[in-house]
Amino acid sequence: MDAEGMRVDLLEDTLDRLERDGRRPKFIYTVPSFQNPAGVTMSLARRKRLVEVAAERELLVLEDNPYGLLRYEGEAPEPLYGLDGGVYVMYLGTFSKILSPGIRLGWVVAPPPVLEKINLGKQEADLCTSTLSQLMVQAYFELSDWREYVRSLTAIYRGRRDAMLAAMAEHFPSQAEWTHPAGGLFIWATLPDFIDTDDLLVRALRDNVAFVPGSGAYLDGRGHNSMRLNFSGSDEERIREGVRRIGEAIREQLELYGTLTGEFKAVPVEGAEADAGQTDPGAGARVVELRRREGRPRRAGGA
Amino acid sequence: MSRVAVLKGGRSLERQVSLRSGARVEAAIKRLGHEVVPIDVGVDLIERLRAESPDVCFVALHGRDGEDGTVQELLEILDLPYTGSGVPACARAMDKVLTKHMLLEAGVPTPEFFAFTQMAFRELGAAEALPIIEERLDFPIVVKPSSQGSALGIKFARSAADVPAALVSAFSYDARVLLERHVKGRDLAVSVLDGDGGPRALPVVEAVPREEDFYDFEARYEIGRTEFVCPAELPGAVAERAAELALATYGILGLHGFGRVDLMLDEADELYVLEANPIPGLTDTSLLPMAAEAADIGFDELVGRILELALARAAAAPA
Numbered sequence: 001m002d003a004e005g006m007r008v009d010l011l012e013d014t015l016d017r018l019e020r021d022g023r024r025p026k027f028i029y030t031v032p033s034f035q036n037p038a039g040v041t042m043s044l045a046r047r048k049r050l051v052e053v054a055a056e057r058e059l060l061v062l063e064d065n066p067y068g069l070l071r072y073e074g075e076a077p078e079p080l081y082g083l084d085g086g087v088y089v090m091y092l093g094t095f096s097k098i099l100s101p102g103i104r105l106g107w108v109v110a111p112p113p114v115l116e117k118i119n120l121g122k123q124e125a126d127l128c129t130s131t132l133s134q135l136m137v138q139a140y141f142e143l144s145d146w147r148e149y150v151r152s153l154t155a156i157y158r159g160r161r162d163a164m165l166a167a168m169a170e171h172f173p174s175q176a177e178w179t180h181p182a183g184g185l186f187i188w189a190t191l192p193d194f195i196d197t198d199d200l201l202v203r204a205l206r207d208n209v210a211f212v213p214g215s216g217a218y219l220d221g222r223g224h225n226s227m228r229l230n231f232s233g234s235d236e237e238r239i240r241e242g243v244r245r246i247g248e249a250i251r252e253q254l255e256l257y258g259t260l261t262g263e264f265k266a267v268p269v270e271g272a273e274a275d276a277g278q279t280d281p282g283a284g285a286r287v288v289e290l291r292r293r294e295g296r297p298r299r300a301g302g303a
Numbered sequence: 304m305s306r307v308a309v310l311k312g313g314r315s316l317e318r319q320v321s322l323r324s325g326a327r328v329e330a331a332i333k334r335l336g337h338e339v340v341p342i343d344v345g346v347d348l349i350e351r352l353r354a355e356s357p358d359v360c361f362v363a364l365h366g367r368d369g370e371d372g373t374v375q376e377l378l379e380i381l382d383l384p385y386t387g388s389g390v391p392a393c394a395r396a397m398d399k400v401l402t403k404h405m406l407l408e409a410g411v412p413t414p415e416f417f418a419f420t421q422m423a424f425r426e427l428g429a430a431e432a433l434p435i436i437e438e439r440l441d442f443p444i445v446v447k448p449s450s451q452g453s454a455l456g457i458k459f460a461r462s463a464a465d466v467p468a469a470l471v472s473a474f475s476y477d478a479r480v481l482l483e484r485h486v487k488g489r490d491l492a493v494s495v496l497d498g499d500g501g502p503r504a505l506p507v508v509e510a511v512p513r514e515e516d517f518y519d520f521e522a523r524y525e526i527g528r529t530e531f532v533c534p535a536e537l538p539g540a541v542a543e544r545a546a547e548l549a550l551a552t553y554g555i556l557g558l559h560g561f562g563r564v565d566l567m568l569d570e571a572d573e574l575y576v577l578e579a580n581p582i583p584g585l586t587d588t589s590l591l592p593m594a595a596e597a598a599d600i601g602f603d604e605l606v607g608r609i610l611e612l613a614l615a616r617a618a619a620a621p622a
Contacts, residue, residue, distance in 0.1 A: 192311060194468035199475035202316065253471045256421065260430045260467035 005042025006048045010118035034067040037217045037228035044077045054088040066094045068185035072158035074104020074182050091241040098150050163236035171247025183234040197227045305337045305430030308357035312343035324585035328578040331606040353391035360385040370582045371397035384617030386609050388581040392557040396581045409555045412575045416483040421474050438482040447479035486575050489515045493549035494563045494594040502544035503592035509535035533597045552579050560612045
């Protein structure tokens with residue numbers, strides 16, 4: 001993945017390798033718009049290529065688009081579903097991000113044979129979603145000006161995103177890099193390699209501020225010096241204060257590292273702008289061998 | 304029948320383990336025929352304890368607050384009997400640096416180490432001393448925060464280049480960290496349980512990494528990558544010596560009721576004490592219950608005995 005979203009060339013390499021190993025993937029999962037956690041959006045060229053790859057190899061693609069309507073600037077690229085015409089692409093939408101987080105209701109658009117299977121699986125899993133909440137949501141979208149409500153949401157989130165980006169430019173050291181999302185809810189920041197964000201989080205928690213450490217976004221130990229920052233839930237003032245505290249914790253660690261090595265100084269950012277989209281939020285795609293569960297996980301109670 | 308408050312959870316980094324320990328202890332206390340008052344430790348702790356007025360508190364907390372003497376101090380103030388070690392023993396055991404100094408003074412072997420505060424690096428130029436330390440300890444070096452439980456914040460420096468980042472990580476957890484010589488060998492734990500005849504060492508548990516020739520210190524603590532063997536397959540003399548060192552450590556720190564001492568056995572069959580835990584885990588995968596089981600002491604009996612010890616200590620204390 002990079003600033004243009006999924007690296008489809010690396011996807012193809014991975015699919016080739018899987019084919020050589022005699023393994024067939026069930027489907028390709030992707031959040032093409034404002035990806036979680038990186039916040040980046042797949043370019044139109046990549047989308048077109050992904051759809052081609054799916055058709056060439058007769059593979060299903062699951063396009064998960066929970067954040068697509070929360071766009072703060074620019075034009076939305078065509079969804080994969082539209083490009084593919086609904087042959088290999090299944091599309092997922094949710095009301096959680098545009099109506100109410102607690103509503104836990106979404107929709108699926110998929111080729112009819114796939115939809116049939118999904119219906120069957122869903123019935124088996126939860127005996128169908130509550131009809132009452134489905135009817136309420138249906139009535140809401142029929143009777144209200146939902147587009148206006150989404151516009152008001154995007155205005156709020158745009159302000160919060162801008163507050164967070166501005167606060168990061170002010171309080172994060174110049175050695176940090178981060179994405180500049182055009183929508184969605186997340187910013188992905190990458191710090192110097194010697195900072196472990198799992199440990200930094202413990203330090204930040206002492207100041208009552210939290211973020212998601214980057215290691216949580218990988219299965220193979222990468223992302224240890226990255227973090228996901230979410231600007232959806234707090235107002236602008238709290239965002240500014242939270243970022244200030246995280247920035248201070250980072251600066252403290254940079255300074256300590258500097259005194260330990262004598263080679264690395266914390267440099268305050270002066271009038272610098274958040275570096276838009278230049279960041280590579282993670283090296284290329286790799287197949288991660290998932291450890292098979294072997295009975296009950298064992299762990300000492302610690303303490 | 305007694306009314307037993309089980310203190311669990313709290314805000315420490317080991318909250319989840321504590322909740323599991325607490326739940327298992329509660330079930331055992333019920334089976335023993337007592338009344339259980341579960342308390343997730345928070346700002347209303349004093350208020351809850353006053354309102355519930357239990358006969359005794361089972362402290363199933365791990366890490367900060369619960370294991371470092373803080374909660375015990377509050378229980379002393381409220382004059383409530385509680386399980387496990389008292390305030391000074393908890394304070395000593397949770398401080399790895401103090402523990403190691405006390406062990407060395409008493410002649411109990413512990414790996415060579417140096418400890419520093421963040422201030423020492425910032426204001427006293429302690430970084431200048433790092434090359435000397437590195438030479439004295441030899442690589443690999445273990446870097447750990449002085450006061451954390453579990454393996455939290457522990458890093459493994461393979462060369463001088465790894466040391467600064469390891470220190471930065473460890474200082475995220477505590478203002479004081481130690482650099483310790485790595486003892487290559489087997490990872491042992493000896494649990495100690497008090498009884499009529501005084502404290503007794505339970506069978507040794509060994510943590511065995513599942514993958515051969517793996518040398519990844521951090522992975523050792525990952526779920527599923529370590530297997531626990533109890534009783535550990537050791538020559539009789541080594542097992543006896545481990546028990547002896549564990550009991551000595553228990554006594555030196557002044558622990559009470561129960562505890563767990565972690566040791567390393569090197570390739571020359573020398574044993575070193577790493578640390579002691581005043582409230583080791585009590586979950587269904589924890590080492591103390593496992594060791595008790597190996598000594599034919601079931602979990603209910605274990606919990607029952609810990610409660611009796613708490614009540615006996617309270618009865619013996621001057622009013």
